[in-house]
Amino acid sequence: MAGLENVAAQLNADRPAVAIVGAGWAGLACAVECVARGVRPVVFEAAPQVGGRARAVELDGLALDNGQHILIGGYVDTLAMMRTVGANPDVLFDRLPLSLRFTDGFELRARSGSPWAQAVAFMTCPGLTWGDRLAAMRLMAAIRRAPPADETVTQMLARTRQTATNVRYLWAPLCIAALNTGLDDASARVFAQVLRDTLLGRAGASDVLLPRTDLGQLFPAPAAAWLTRQGGQVRVGERVRAITPHAEGFALDVAGATQVFAQVVVATSPHHVPALIGALPGTERIAAEITSLAYEQVTTVFADFGEGARLPQAMMGFADGVPHWIFDRGALGGPPGLMACVVSAADAARDDTERAVIDAVRRAFASLPEPRRVRTLTDRRATFRCTPGRTAIVQPADPRLALAGDYLLPLYPATLESAVRSGIAAARRLAG
Ligand SMILES: Cc1cc2nc3c(=O)[nH]c(=O)nc-3n(C[C@H](O)[C@H](O)[C@H](O)COP(=O)(O)OP(=O)(O)OC[C@H]3O[C@@H](n4cnc5c(N)ncnc54)[C@H](O)[C@@H]3O)c2cc1C
Structure with a gap:
């Protein structure tokens, strides 16, 4: 244009x-x-x-x-x-190759480039066993061949015999991030389409763009x-x-x-x-x-931990949820020490979300003090619930x-x- x-x-x-x-x-x-x-x-x-x-x-x-x-x-x-x-x-963005780094030390790194480059990066990723790698390849090959049935993501993961590690560190975080719907409810067809467009997509399609x-x-x-x-x-x-x-x-x-x-x-x-x-x-x-x-919520807890507070990486995951992700806004051009902690889908409906998030963040990063200020925003209709059987409007x-x-x-x-x-x-x- x-x-x-x-x-x-x-x-x-x-x-x-x-x-x-x-x-x-x-x-x-x-x-x-x-x-x-x-x-x-x-x-x-x-x-x-x-x-x-x-x-x-x-x-x-x-x-x-x-x-x-x-x-x-x-x-x-x-x-x-x-x-x-x-x-x-x-x-306006920090553009990074898809990298899922978790607070418990687990890390999955893709590589910016063609799907082949990503596959190689994935196959050599430390922390995964050969069983995990083969299972992940089985799923990617299955969705490349044909769109899955109108089933839930949990059913698709069981059908393609995914390992517990793959579910915990790869499929669950990606599904909740992309569909804002838990594995048991989420549409396998939509999730497969997202994976096709990103992990199997053109070069750079899976890069993460973090707003500055x-x-x-x-x-x-x-x-x-x-x-x-x-x-x-x-x-x-x-x-x-x-x-x-x-x-x-x-x-x-x-x-x-x-x-x-x-x-x-x-x-x-x-x-x-x-x-x-x-x-x-x-x-x-x-x-x-x-x-x-139907709709799903998203809660963002903005917590100001003081100017000296930094995360090892601008975006990190919590494999056990609440929060699901934490973003270091100071590292992204925002006020130093300000963290945005995201709780997606069903977990965002908890009454004690704010306290649970602060406690989980301080457990994961022991050097962080009690935050000086906390502001919590919840959008009750953040996204529609992305389930199987959704009629095209x-x-x-x-x-x-x-x-x-x-x-x-x-x-x-x-x-x-x-x-x-x-x-x-x-x-x-x-x-x-
Ligand atoms: C907390 C949160 C986190 C999210 N995270 C991500 C993410 O990381 N990545 C991503 O891609 N997407 C994310 N999403 C989803 C994304 O924000 C939405 O898909 C997108 O913004 C929807 O845009 P829209 O224009 O369709 O609808 P809306 O943004 O809802 O816009 C509709 C507009 O219509 C206005 N309006 C309503 N009624 C009237 C009326 N009668 N007269 C005049 N105006 C009216 C409203 O005020 C609103 O401004 C997230 C959403 C939320 C809430």
């Missing part, structure tokens, strides 16, 4: 605009793609800031995130979107500024209360005033969609399918209406890349 800065002149205010409801990563990506197609986007965002579930928040004067995020090299569309709006991934800034600066803020420069609008603090049919398209009720648009993209989180599209003909089945989605029959959001790609979990891809697809659908 190089050269898009020149499109601004074409997006004159008299041209019909598309309304995009929601300025998460899906809605903003949709708006950027609309500009690329010469359509003027007007984005309505209920919250006071853009970014949705991947946004910056300010806590005690610190620019933090509503939850620690990581990206991977395989997020091709997200990285391209960032470049389009002037956010350079080369400076708050989430707002990665894409949402630059995207909003870029869209405004292009003649689009991003209207924060404006909740769309209802969408109803209108002779010229759709009437949007925004703060009691009606605004009419020829085309609309609903890019809210899935649980907000049924109420918004409920008055539109032919959307009952879609609304029912979205209503049937289809787009509405009316070609002037589109959905965008991280829940729309049947073979993928809820991620930033799913959100961005769905936003691009929605813009293309409206463009015909």
